[in-house]
């Protein structure tokens with residue numbers, strides 16, 4: 463019998479491995495303790511809040527601010543930067559409202575987004591006026607998130623009895639062709655719930671695709687399953703789908719200054735289900751709430767050619783390349 467305890471997302475003090483700290487000065491005991499706290503969160507909930515990471519609230523606000531200016535451009539202007547225009551990586555660029563269904567059984571999500579996947583010189587960036595530092599802010603935030611994400615990926619193997627570089631060595635090409643790690647700015651416009659289609663959400667139920675995701679939110683909205691012990695993992699050819707048996711969700715609070723980190727599907731496969739890639743979603747605002755919402759998600763993805771098997775040596779999931787897995791998931795979404 464499973465006992466469905468209500469879940470809260472743990473909050474962990476990350477100062478020992480903050481980007482501000484000299485990595486040479488971190489003690490083995492600090493690494494062990496942080497790794498154990500991540501292990502607890504990732505096995506029970508799949509989500510954790512990290513405080514004192516070195517990424518400041520003002521940095522986050524600047525990136526959200528410049529993103530907001532971009533979203534206020536006309537459709538015609540934004541379409542110059544549409545997703546799908548680069549051969550080096552199809553994911554880079556702007557995605558319009560309702561173009562994506564993260565839950566393929568629902569109408570298109572009521573969100574717009576801008577994906578930064580490539581930092582290469584071929585990229586056309588919006589410029590001028592309020593967007594003059596768009597490229598600089600996005601590129602530098604991308605690099606900061608990458609540095610933080612790699613710190614987390616370096617801590618994770620320790621608690622699993624694996625070698626420190628196990629996950630990091632498959633993330634060598636972040637920001638370059640051959641890796642699809644993406645910084646995504648999301649904009650959820652104000653909604654009149656009466657005009658939404660039946661079943662339509664801001665962001666439908668889904669799990670993320672890659673290794674881990676870092677999330678920064680302007681206001682609460684994201685929901686996770688409210689019961690960890692009811693999680694089941696059907697093993698299907700097209701990928702993992704994690705659901706809480708109860709089907710109920712918990713509203714994640716906002717922890718000011720903290721980064722929400724979650725496990726994604728390829729990491730769940732990699733760890734033979736030790737770490738949980740939990741389904742999450744963003745509902746429409748309640749009736750009468752005309753506020754907009756923004757978030758920044760940094761989706762870390764192993765290099766395209768990385769072959770993800772099970773690191774415990776089991777054959778619970780067949781090996782799959784990072785690129786193949788991502789391609790299958792995009793096919794479900796668009």
Ligand SMILES: O=C(O)CCC(=O)C(=O)O
Nearest residue numbers: 648665679684744757759
């Ligand atoms: O905007 C959010 O808070 C979450 C978005 C999300 O889960 C996603 O884009 O994968």
Ligand SMILES: [Fe+2]
Nearest residue numbers: 668669670742
């Ligand atoms: Fe997500």
